[in-house]
Each structure stands twice: as C-alpha cells, then as structure tokens.
Amino acid sequence: MATEREEELLRLNAELAAEIRRLAAAEIAAPRVDQAPAARRLSRLAAECEELLSERDDLRKQRDSLQAQLDEQVGRGDSLAAAVEAADRRNAELTQEVQRLRSGTLGLARRAWARLRRR
Numbered sequence: 001m002a003t004e005r006e007e008e009l010l011r012l013n014a015e016l017a018a019e020i021r022r023l024a025a026a027e028i029a030a031p032r033v034d035q036a037p038a039a040r041r042l043s044r045l046a047a048e049c050e051e052l053l054s055e056r057d058d059l060r061k062q063r064d065s066l067q068a069q070l071d072e073q074v075g076r077g078d079s080l081a082a083a084v085e086a087a088d089r090r091n092a093e094l095t096q097e098v099q100r101l102r103s104g105t106l107g108l109a110r111r112a113w114a115r116l117r118r119r
Contacts, residue, residue, distance in 0.1 A: 009045070
C-alpha cells in the first residue's frame with residue numbers, strides 16, 4: 001500500500017520535472033492546470049502520511065502488548081506442563097505403591113482384612 005503511494009509520488013515528481021524542463025526549454029507556453037493545486041495535494045498527502053505514521057505507532061504498541069501477553073501465556077503453559085508431568089510421575093509412583101501393597105502374601109492378607117472390616 002505504501003509502495004503504491006511512493007510509486008505514485010515518484011511518477012508525479014517525474015512528470016513535474018519533465019514539465020519544468022519543457023517550460024525552461026520553451027517547448028510549452030504555460031504549465032498545465034491540474035484539478036487541485038499541488039500545494040493542497042501535497043498538504044493532503046502529508047496529513048495522510050502523518051495519520052498513517054500515527055496508526056503504525058499504535059499498531060506497534062498493540063503488537064508489543066500482544067507479544068507480552070503471548071510470552072506470559074507461554075510461561076504459564078510451560079509451568080502447567082511441568083506440573084502435569086510432576087503429577088503424572090506422582091501418579092505412577094502411587095500406582096506402583098498400590099500394586100506393591102496388593103501383591104504377595106501381605107497383600108492378600110490386607111485385602112482379606114479389608115473385606116472382613118466392610119461386613
């Protein structure tokens with residue numbers, strides 16, 4: 001979008017330079033009459049440029065804010081992943097402990113004692 005404007009400005013600049021050369025060489029008698037005076041057009045373009053620069057700065061601030069939020073979320077995700085991993089390890093340890101307590105002669109005795117207590 002900005003490159004199109006730049007190309008248009010460069011084209012207009014080349015046209016005006018060519019017109020000035022033709023006027024200086026007396027190839028044409030008077031400068032062309034345009035729809036809008038060049039000063040008005042330039043001031044409009046300058047105002048538009050300022051507006052776009054302001055918008056660009058606002059978008060940069062918004063981008064930086066969103067990047068900070070993203071970094072924060074990534075940090076939270078990493079800590080949650082570590083917590084899930086720790087919980088999985090603890091769950092595996094507890095499962096192993098339950099298997100150990102249920103197995104063997106002592107495990108059989110514990111289960112029989114638990115059944116008797118439930119009655």
